[in-house]
Amino acid sequence: MLDIKDTAPEQDFADPIAGDPRNFAAAVNNWVPHDIVLKDAWFPLAHSFAVVDKPARRSVYSQPFYLWRENGVAVAAEFHPNDTDPTDKSDFSDAAGRYPVLEHYGYVWCWFGNPANADPAHLPSIPYLPAEGNLPKHMLGTVRFDCTAPLSLENLIDLTHADFLHADVVGDEKMDKEVVEVFYDSETITMVRRCTNKSVAPIMKWFGGVKSDVQQVRQVIRIYLRSHAAIAYGRFSPGDNVQLFHPCVPETRDRTRLDYAMNTSNVKKSNLFRYLMPKASYKVSRQDSTMTSPQSPRYMNPETRKDLHSPLDEAGQKYRVLMTALAERQARGDFAYRDNVSADCSEIIGYDGK
Amino acid sequence: MTEDVWWAVARSEEVTGDKPINIDIGDQPVVLWRDKDGFVRALEDRCPHRRAPLSLGCVLASGAIQCGYHGWTYDGESGRLVDIPNLKGEQKYPPIYRAVPFAVSEGGGFVRICLNAKAAAPVSPTTETLPLSGTENVSLSHEHLIAALFDDPALVIAIKGVHYTPYLMSELAEQNGKLVLERSCQWKSPHWPAPFSSDFPITLRIGTDPVTGETDLLLRDNAFNTLLSATVAPVPAARGVTQVRWRAKLGSTRPGLMAKMLGFGTPFRILPSVNGAALRTLKPSASIHAAALREEIRSHQAAAHNVAA
Numbered sequence: 086m087l088d089i090k091d092t093a094p095e096q097d098f099a100d101p102i103a104g105d106p107r108n109f110a111a112a113v114n115n116w117v118p119h120d121i122v123l124k125d126a127w128f129p130l131a132h133s134f135a136v137v138d139k140p141a142r143r144s145v146y147s148q149p150f151y152l153w154r155e156n157g158v159a160v161a162a163e164f165h166p167n168d169t170d171p172t173d174k175s176d177f178s179d180a181a182g183r184y185p186v187l188e189h190y191g192y193v194w195c196w197f198g199n200p201a202n203a204d205p206a207h208l209p210s211i212p213y214l215p216a217e218g219n220l221p222k223h224m225l226g227t228v229r230f231d232c233t234a235p236l237s238l239e240n241l242i243d244l245t246h247a248d249f250l251h252a253d254v255v256g257d258e259k260m261d262k263e264v265v266e267v268f269y270d271s272e273t274i275t276m277v278r279r280c281t282n283k284s285v286a287p288i289m290k291w292f293g294g295v296k297s298d299v300q301q302v303r304q305v306i307r308i309y310l311r312s313h314a315a316i317a318y319g320r321f322s323p324g325d326n327v328q329l330f331h332p333c334v335p336e337t338r339d340r341t342r343l344d345y346a347m348n349t350s351n352v353k354k355s356n357l358f359r360y361l362m363p364k365a366s367y368k369v370s371r372q373d374s375t376m377t378s379p380q381s382p383r384y385m386n387p388e389t390r391k392d393l394h395s396p397l398d399e400a401g402q403k404y405r406v407l408m409t410a411l412a413e414r415q416a417r418g419d420f421a422y423r424d425n426v427s428a429d430c431s432e433i434i435g436y437d438g439k
Numbered sequence: 440m441t442e443d444v445w446w447a448v449a450r451s452e453e454v455t456g457d458k459p460i461n462i463d464i465g466d467q468p469v470v471l472w473r474d475k476d477g478f479v480r481a482l483e484d485r486c487p488h489r490r491a492p493l494s495l496g497c498v499l500a501s502g503a504i505q506c507g508y509h510g511w512t513y514d515g516e517s518g519r520l521v522d523i524p525n526l527k528g529e530q531k532y533p534p535i536y537r538a539v540p541f542a543v544s545e546g547g548g549f550v551r552i553c554l555n556a557k558a559a560a561p562v563s564p565t566t567e568t569l570p571l572s573g574t575e576n577v578s579l580s581h582e583h584l585i586a587a588l589f590d591d592p593a594l595v596i597a598i599k600g601v602h603y604t605p606y607l608m609s610e611l612a613e614q615n616g617k618l619v620l621e622r623s624c625q626w627k628s629p630h631w632p633a634p635f636s637s638d639f640p641i642t643l644r645i646g647t648d649p650v651t652g653e654t655d656l657l658l659r660d661n662a663f664n665t666l667l668s669a670t671v672a673p674v675p676a677a678r679g680v681t682q683v684r685w686r687a688k689l690g691s692t693r694p695g696l697m698a699k700m701l702g703f704g705t706p707f708r709i710l711p712s713v714n715g716a717a718l719r720t721l722k723p724s725a726s727i728h729a730a731a732l733r734e735e736i737r738s739h740q741a742a743a744h745n746v747a748a
């Protein structure tokens with residue numbers, strides 16, 4: 086699984102979404118997320134505060150990553166420093182067993198793939214996380230999902246589920262109008278959902294000081310495909326904006342680790358919402374898990390029966406097709422980034438710095 | 440597992456309109472609920488949208504089931520999609536938009552389903568609803584559970600105060616399409632050991648469906664009073680577990696102290712776990728004949744079918 090073939094990056098690349106609709110449908114319906122292992126990507130393996138002098142263990146697709154600090158600088162290695170008999174070193178680390186590491190946005194990012202291709206230019210842009218991190222700990226947390234990472238992301242990018250599964254936190258499906266738009270390139274997919282006069286999220290009603298019964302909502306989910314990392318940005322009026330970074334690290338092909346950062350520094354210090362909203366992840370993630378956990382084994386092998394779709398599934402379908410296209414490209418030995426993931430995406434997600 | 444078999448997968452009281460329940464027949468997960476007219480509905484417990492279990496959803500006032508993930512709503516009888524709440528306005532969905540429906544029949548306090556939605560209703564569903572009932576998940580496969588019932592019922596069922604002897608009044612034989620045997624029993628009160636007893640006070644008659652293993656039990660004394668009757672319905676569930684539903688009734692005439700005592704506490708139980716040491720060394724006796732008898736019954740039925748056709 087972990088071999089590196091690095092050949093001919095310059096091959097023809099056809100937009101898998103704009104092409105023949107039959108190919109699109111086939112890719113949507115042949116979706117076996119457990120079979121997709123993408124390489125050459127930065128993964129946010131730990132919050133900066135979690136990396137200390139004593140090594141912490143993480144994994145990406147079962148590949149071991151030990152993280153610790155040497156003179157304050159984060160390092161990542163394939164073997165524990167106390168491992169006296171390290172054997173079977175992979176091609177993912179250098180001769181000394183070290184991986185490429187970056188520290189940014191309050192995370193320690195490690196490169197999974199060919200170390201020669203590690204480049205800070207492939208680090209996802211997250212406009213509302215301070216570059217140096219340093220968010221207070223109450224805005225950070227870890228939750229886990231008993232499912233394959235792409236299912237967690239497919240769950241996230243399809244927000245109609247929130248009206249049913251998370252109704253008690255974010256409000257139900259009652260609204261006047263819902264418009265979903267999807268933008269993509271070869272490395273990212275961005276979904277924008279606009280809801281007119283939607284039932285107010287209970288959490289905002291009870292703790293966020295929102296008095297009205299309905300609110301105007303604009304939610305953006307942007308996924309960095311290779312890094313399995315997502316931005317979840319919500320603008321609510323009335324109400325405070327929600328700035329969540331939601332990385333889904335595939336620790337194994339069937340288990341996902343989410344070290345989240347919910348930056349609520351935009352919310353007034355006197356407002357309870359600032360402290361409670363980040364904690365909502367514990368509840369929301371358990372609700373998601375009730376569905377994604379039983380779903381996961383049902384996506385482990387090819388299925389002869391096609392999933393049924395509605396027009397609201399556009400984003401999820403395109404996510405499947407883009408992931409499949411990347412996997413196919415990598416299978417042909419093409420690991421190049423064709424689009425820049427580190428360019429500031431504020432405009433794309435509609436973030437104005439407030 | 441043939442498609443046209445009817446399995447007693449629930450007791451009537453377990454299926455309500457409040458919350459759907461999940462059962463399985465082998466590897467086939469099934470969701471059950473009761474609609475607004477009181478009919479039990481059964482669909483594959485897998486939403487065709489994103490494969491979430493429908494049993495995690497809810498029953499709407501209309502009697503339809505709504506998936507808990509994105510709210511797709513299905514009609515219980517046909518399995519057809521009737522609503523996607525987020526798609527505002529009236530929608531028409533093509534017929535392939537549906538969950539797989541199964542046939543349902545309810546009678547005698549049991550809900551039976553057949554994986555073939557077009558199957559004809561079962562021939563003779565029990566009509567009387569026996570008042571005592573229970574459900575147990577037994578960590579023993581369907582096949583082995585039935586074999587143990589034939590060879591030593593003590594490993595799988597407990598009837599209050601009853602000790603099963605190894606001696607049969609009649610060996611396993613075919614009777615009206617069922618596998619029937621009658622076993623001599625003793626009360627668990629001071630008595631001669633079974634090998635030295637000339638007569639036994641009670642017998643347990645077992646009549647088992649050759650395919651489903653659904654079994655009628657009859658405990659009688661030597662004056663031919665029925666002390667207890669019961670129906671035990673084992674269904675092969677996931678991971679080799681057998682889900683057992685049972686219903687029972689005490690006889691009205693129960694002479695003698697031990698027979699009277701049956702009416703206090705718990706007269707009948709299915710054991711949730713099996714004594715592995717005892718099971719491993721259990722000598723196969725009646726169960727040895729079962730395979731041959733099942734084959735015989737099958738060929739009789741096939742012949743009868745051919746004559747009819």
Ligand code: FES
Nearest residue numbers: 486488489506509
């Ligand atoms: S999985 Fe059931 S509605 Fe989406």
Ligand SMILES: [Fe+2]
Nearest residue numbers: 240241247373
């Ligand atoms: Fe969710």
